[in-house]
Amino acid sequence: MMRRAIELARIGMESGVGGPFGCVVARGDEIIAEGNNRVSSANDPTAHAEVVAIREACKALSTFQLDGCSVYTSCEPCPMCLGAIYWARPDRVYFACNRDDAAEAGFDDALIYDELAIPNEERQRAMISLLRDEGVALFQEWIAKPDKIEY
Numbered sequence: 001m002m003r004r005a006i007e008l009a010r011i012g013m014e015s016g017v018g019g020p021f022g023c024v025v026a027r028g029d030e031i032i033a034e035g036n037n038r039v040s041s042a043n044d045p046t047a048h049a050e051v052v053a054i055r056e057a058c059k060a061l062s063t064f065q066l067d068g069c070s071v072y073t074s075c076e077p078c079p080m081c082l083g084a085i086y087w088a089r090p091d092r093v094y095f096a097c098n099r100d101d102a103a104e105a106g107f108d109d110a111l112i113y114d115e116l117a118i119p120n121e122e123r124q125r126a127m128i129s130l131l132r133d134e135g136v137a138l139f140q141e142w143i144a145k146p147d148k149i150e151y
Helices: 002-015 049-061 079-088 099-104 110-116 132-144
Strands: 022-027 030-036 070-075 092-097
Touching: 002 022, 002 030, 002 049, 002 070, 002 092, 022 049, 030 049, 049 070, 049 079, 070 099, 079 110, 099 110
Parallel strands: 070 092
Antiparallel strands: 022 030, 022 070
């Protein structure tokens, strides 16, 4: 599975669809979905290999959670992909390269990791809360909603 993730990274890189990242979502020995980085070809900063593969796996399994699945990715997931992985809830994640290897290749996520620990008002991107009371009221409606689908 990891060799396939690395092969997908190479295919994406060589075909020009995106950077050198690939991902496989598997259940046991069965590949459920694959993805490679498509950021530049799709003009989508969220089109990382892991996000592409998670979206395809969820579609294939008709669910928004990947219980019983494993994620194989050619590189340690960035903060965005890590968040997507946690929301998708696969059983485990395997990766080849780590974040330091990625940084050396020009894909440095240190700023994002660092920003997560900084209060909103001190981050490099302005993070401004507006209409909090209205937002909280909506959450209260959600809490009271009897037919909600929990996730």
